[in-house]
Amino acid sequence: xxxxxxxxxxxxxxxxxxxxxxxIEYIMPPLNNKEALEMGSLHSPEEICLPYKIMVGNYIQAxxxxxxxxxxPGSCGxxxxxxxAEMQMNLFKRMGKNINFxxxxxxxxxxxxxxxxxxxxxxxxxxxxKAGQIKALLxxxxxxxxxxxxxxxxxxxxxxxxxxGECKKLLNSCKRDAMNTNSPRDMIMVLEEYKNRLDNxxxxxxxNPIKIAIIGEIYTIIEPFSNLYIEDKLMDYxxxxxxxxxxxxxxxxxxxxxxxxxxxxxxxxxxxxxxxxVGGHGRECIGEAVLAQKEGFNGxxxxxPLGCMPEIVSKAILPTISKxxxxxxxxxxxxxxxxxxxxVTRVEAFIDLLxxxxxxxxxxx
Amino acid sequence: xxxxxPKGLLYYKYYPFFTTxxxxxxxxxxxxxxxxxxxxxxxxxxxxxDACLPVKVFHGHVAxxxxxxxxxxxxxxxxVRSREYIxxxxxxLPEMIKNSIPKMPxxxxxxxxxxxxxxLYPWAREIGRIITKxxxxxxxxxxTALIKQDKFKLGFNDDSQQLTVAIVGHPYNIFDNYVNxxxxxxxxxxxxxxxTEEVVEDSLIDEEVKRLYKxxxxxxxxxxxxxxxxxxxxxxxxxxxxxxxxxxxxxxxVIELIKERIGNFPFMTLKIxxxxxxxxxDTRVEAFVDMLxxxxx
Numbered sequence: 001x002x003x004x005x006x007x008x009x010x011x012x013x014x015x016x017x018x019x020x021x022x023x024i025e026y027i028m029p030p031l032n033n034k035e036a037l038e039m040g041s042l043h044s045p046e047e048i049c050l051p052y053k054i055m056v057g058n059y060i061q062a063x064x065x066x067x068x069x070x071x072x073p074g075s076c077g078x079x080x081x082x083x084x085a086e087m088q089m090n091l092f093k094r095m096g097k098n099i100n101f102x103x104x105x106x107x108x109x110x111x112x113x114x115x116x117x118x119x120x121x122x123x124x125x126x127x128x129x130k131a132g133q134i135k136a137l138l139x140x141x142x143x144x145x146x147x148x149x150x151x152x153x154x155x156x157x158x159x160x161x162x163x164x165g166e167c168k169k170l171l172n173s174c175k176r177d178a179m180n181t182n183s184p185r186d187m188i189m190v191l192e193e194y195k196n197r198l199d200n201x202x203x204x205x206x207x208n209p210i211k212i213a214i215i216g217e218i219y220t221i222i223e224p225f226s227n228l229y230i231e232d233k234l235m236d237y238x239x240x241x242x243x244x245x246x247x248x249x250x251x252x253x254x255x256x257x258x259x260x261x262x263x264x265x266x267x268x269x270x271x272x273x274x275x276x277x278v279g280g281h282g283r284e285c286i287g288e289a290v291l292a293q294k295e296g297f298n299g300x301x302x303x304x305p306l307g308c309m310p311e312i313v314s315k316a317i318l319p320t321i322s323k324x325x326x327x328x329x330x331x332x333x334x335x336x337x338x339x340x341x342x343x344v345t346r347v348e349a350f351i352d353l354l355x356x357x358x359x360x361x362x363x364x365x
Numbered sequence: 366x367x368x369x370x371p372k373g374l375l376y377y378k379y380y381p382f383f384t385t386x387x388x389x390x391x392x393x394x395x396x397x398x399x400x401x402x403x404x405x406x407x408x409x410x411x412x413x414x415d416a417c418l419p420v421k422v423f424h425g426h427v428a429x430x431x432x433x434x435x436x437x438x439x440x441x442x443x444x445v446r447s448r449e450y451i452x453x454x455x456x457x458l459p460e461m462i463k464n465s466i467p468k469m470p471x472x473x474x475x476x477x478x479x480x481x482x483x484x485l486y487p488w489a490r491e492i493g494r495i496i497t498k499x500x501x502x503x504x505x506x507x508x509t510a511l512i513k514q515d516k517f518k519l520g521f522n523d524d525s526q527q528l529t530v531a532i533v534g535h536p537y538n539i540f541d542n543y544v545n546x547x548x549x550x551x552x553x554x555x556x557x558x559x560x561t562e563e564v565v566e567d568s569l570i571d572e573e574v575k576r577l578y579k580x581x582x583x584x585x586x587x588x589x590x591x592x593x594x595x596x597x598x599x600x601x602x603x604x605x606x607x608x609x610x611x612x613x614x615x616x617x618x619v620i621e622l623i624k625e626r627i628g629n630f631p632f633m634t635l636k637i638x639x640x641x642x643x644x645x646x647d648t649r650v651e652a653f654v655d656m657l658x659x660x661x662x
Contacts, residue, residue, distance in 0.1 A: 045620065109580065276456055317457075
């Protein structure tokens with residue numbers, strides 16, 4: 001069994017740690033690229049959302065390299081993501097490829113026994129004992145938390161750094177070095193080292209950079225390829241950015257969901273505008289916009305794929321928040337047709353607007 | 366108190382309940398007219414542009430009603446079957462309306478869980494209290510409304526013609542004749558009878574959806590898939606027409622699943638949005654019927 005999984009931001013680093021730790025053979029699809037998107041769009045229904053298309057591209061590229069099993073988390077609605085697995089299974093059947101899908105669903109939907117069976121399909125290939133497997137899992141979680149922390153720090157400090165581009169360089173070399181390690185232990189050491197180095201980046205505390213919160217649909221904000229590397233671009237502009245939704249946040253949120261104790265702060269802040277969950281991360285998007293304003297950010301950018309149902313609801317609500325709190329919010333819709341030039345122009349115009357607002361040359365209404 | 370009921374979205378399926386309930390409570394009702402060009406234009410003007418056509422149309426109906434009543438019913442349908450949803454936009458519909466249309470009167474936005482009598486009653490109790498203080502009256506109104514709803518039969522079951530076509534899709538696309546440009550009448554004129562999902566019993570639909578790897582978690586997706594799969598298997602119809610609104614997230618999934626299930630069986634998707642031209646739709650429907658008549662497939 002050669003296992004593969006679709007990309008989601010930096011999760012591939014944690015996935016490497018996990019499979020290395022378990023001693024399971026895995027095929028990492030090439031980092032998201034144009035070709036993956038093109039192949040994905042070719043084999044996908046026209047109106048499905050962007051993440052589906054990129055994921056299909058990932059599988060195809062991984063299958064070319066010899067993968068035969070796909071690992072995918074699931075959900076049971078109301079967002080479309082829950083149906084991905086079934087449609088993708090049908091797709092590969094139609095293409096005449098024998099691909100085994102392992103879908104990790106919540107135990108409430110498939111029963112705890114079935115969940116155990118599915119996890120067992122992976123773990124029985126591991127040479128490690130139970131204790132070793134749990135250790136590998138914990139290490140992978142540690143890696144994920146570390147890389148998320150590093151990334152968050154780098155994105156935020158990019159606004160304050162003295163030597164321009166230092167944070168970005170550190171972040172990039174961190175990912176590269178982490179991928180070049182051979183064992184999860186080494187990887188954690190590398191990440192710890194980079195975390196320290198980021199803490200020691202020379203910063204100018206007197207600087208007052210533009211601060212932007214990135215909110216919206218979880219896949220399109222975490223996966224840099226799908227949003228045309230907006231966070232990297234903002235780093236280049238010297239903008240401090242913050243994004244609350246990260247893979248480690250997602251894991252925590254999903255595990256806590258049955259107890260209803262997940263992301264209380266976000267829910268509390270969203271309550272005035274959207275009191276019920278609308279699936280996906282629509283409520284989170286609203287809560288984060290309110291929080292960003294409270295935390296002194298200059299503006300927020302909402303990103304979501306074309307046709308994303310929960311985010312359309314949030315998009316209808318955001319202008320009210322913007323008006324009531326005097327807080328600029330821009331919505332960007334991405335799909336496989338998004339042109340880079342138009343996208344960049346809008347981001348630049350938004351930053352210009354935020355800058356000029358500070359000088360009180362414009363009134364925002 | 367004048368209650369406004371917009372004739373959009375699930376109105377077509379559940380209007381006996383709502384109209385009876387409010388009438389029995391003794392309130393005056395204003396129901397918006399059938400969808401027309403003005404309503405659609407108003408809807409397009411107010412609604413967030415990424416939304417689908419039915420939601421835009423609903424915005425139009427609300428805009429029409431907003432100055433004509435004291436309180437508007439915006440049903441926030443959360444569930445109509447247990448462990449299933451309708452669409453994320455239904456859960457956030459009142460918020461979309463409140464934030465898109467200015468100067469709204471008071472609205473009824475309490476979530477509706479129509480999975481059982483017990484789950485639905487709290488909704489009726491709370492809404493009833495706005496209109497009357499008489500608890501007994503509310504209870505009676507609720508019971509009468511439910512009986513009316515139970516007796517109500519929606520849908521087409523016309524297999525008297527030479528050809529029969531199944532029309533699949535969300536009820537608000539099938540029963541809003543402005544949005545679908547009178548498709549049923551058009552088909553009848555071409556000598557084609559129409560059947561809709563209501564003719565297939567619930568238990569049969571359950572049987573069909575068991576084929577799916579994953580339990581369908583949208584009620585209307587479940588119905589559409591189960592119905593299409595059933596008429597295909599039992600060979601009840603000559604072809605299937607799926608009416609889908611542009612950018613409908615649920616349809617993008619269900620259409621794929623149906624196509625996977627029925628293989629080469631005659632199937633046509635009609636996409637509708639606010640720009641759909643009638644001539645184009647006519648041509649496609651005629652071509653489809655011609656194809657069925659000649660038995661090409």
